[in-house]
Amino acid sequence: MRSLSLLLLGASCALVLSLAYAHPPEGVWKKKLKWVEEWVPVWKTVKKEAWETKWKKIQVPIWKEVKVPVWKEEQVPDWKIVKKPKIEEREVPAWKEVKVADWKKVTKPIWREVQVPIWKEVKVPIWKEVQVPVWKEVQVPVWKDVQVADWKQMFEPQWVKMGIPGEKFLGKDHEGWEYTSHDLWRKKLIWKPVWKKIWRTEKKQEWHTEKKQEWRTDKVQDFKIEKKQEWVKDKKLEWKDEWVQVWKTVKKQIWIKEKRETWIEEKVQIWRTEKKQVWATEKKQAFKDEWQSVKVPVWKEVKVQEWKKVWKPIWEKVWVPVSHGHGWD
Template sequence: MRSLSLLLLSASCALILSIAYAHPPQGEWKKKLTWKEDWVQVWKTVKKEAWETKWKKVSVPIWKEVQVPVWKEEQVPDWKIVKKPKIEEREVPAWKDVKVAEWKKVTKPIWVPTKVAVWKEIKVPVWKEIQVPFWKDIQVPVWKEVQVADWKQMFEPQWVKMGIPGEKFLGKDHEGWEYTSHDLWRKKLVWKPVWKKVWRTEKKQEWRTEKKEEWRTEKVQEWKTEKVQEWKQDKKLEWKDEWVQVWKNSKKQIWIKEKRETWVEEKVQIWRTEKKQVWATEKKQAWKDEWQSKQVPVWKEVKVQEWKKVWKPVWEKVWVPISHHGHGWD
């Protein structure tokens, strides 16, 4: 045991001396390309739902005052030449009956002034209710078709291997030998249930703004013809008893004045109806263009930040030993 310890001690001392007096290993420093893991920040384009304002041109009814020509009747003075009868007196001889006075009862017509009722047409203003259209924004439900994922059980055909136990006769050859088989296998078609993802169409209710035409009541002034009762002066023919004196005839030549009718021209003023054009203000319905805004959904591309794993090339400095096999030593 002691000899073994001395042997090991001498071997270790020889190894230490050989290492101390040995030559250092020869080599050189070289660059080695390696790949190093690193994380870099990148930007990814994604679609984000946003709202965009769109303008739509619509026509709305308005009332516009316009000047329209109308004809108005008015009375204008004028002069007219008329012929009037003129009585000229002259004396002519005639036989005159001398009358004896006597009284006689006679019935004479007389005109009695009276008032009679007449109907006169006049224009009176009235207010008439009319229906005027206007546009009103309302919300109406609409149905939108959307795709919804669903699982549906379906059956797919599949061939399975099925064994037939026992001996089976297969036939004979040309020499009469019989061919038989044992435990044959055959294919059997079965239907295997599988679940598949399908898309079905469903209706989703949404609301959208529409314009609905409604009617409101407005009052406009019109003129209507009415009859009013008036009283005018008139003459009424009546009969009245009266005593008059009459004379008996007795012829006597006398000179009497005779009236002769002649015609003379005379200028008189009259009133003539003329139509004069004037301008009246009326309301006329017109259409005015207006712009209405509406929010519609759009897809907008935005940049989002994320981290990506990359491999970068790195040059490392390594010591490469030089081998000297040609000289007979390592």
């Protein structure tokens, strides 16, 4: 606005002088060297963060079938010898009606203590392998949002002073003389590039500790039932010969029937339990290798355009008034 006011004031003064002297000003055209600014594009190399795919080996749990030995109980037939009593009849001589002292051999039953083997079930400690879960700390990658500083090019409006070359017509007086003006200035709105700092969100890989369940083999104490042979006291019936005094008749010998108890052995079928080893299928946890793709940050060089301010010389034509020695120009 100030430059425009000065231009209007100069034009007014020139008009007053022209009206006062009533003749156009004298002067010559000359060349004037002027430097003007100009913005030219240039290219610079900057580093830009990018993501590259890489492969990582990881352990994946799988189930594997294995054969393990187990004990299975079966019923097996067997034979056992038992004793059973038997009554048998026999004829023995007897005398009738005559009482005669005599010695007679008789058989008497007696009980005798004997040791008999028996089987007793007892518990025997054994060691058994079991799978016990344990927790193991592993490092797990996680992504975290972080703020990264960056520069962004923005344009701000700015007023610059710009000269208007050439002669400008200002009007005529009452005698027809034309009035012109030179070297006028005006304002021009330009957009000036400005780099401003901004913040952008990026993902950053970090590692944090987690617990992972695994299985280990431990031995625990268990008990199994086995048969142990022991001896117990038992009574066994036997027969013993003994002489006793009897009275017999001396008349007639007769035969009478007599019952006698004896023991006979007999085989009886029984069933006993035996353990047989068989193979059972179980699932066991194992691990296999697999490849997993991960994103890794890398730096990449790229070309970025920016503007550079330069000054260029130009020649412009200006009007220079000639002085006649009146003491003023």
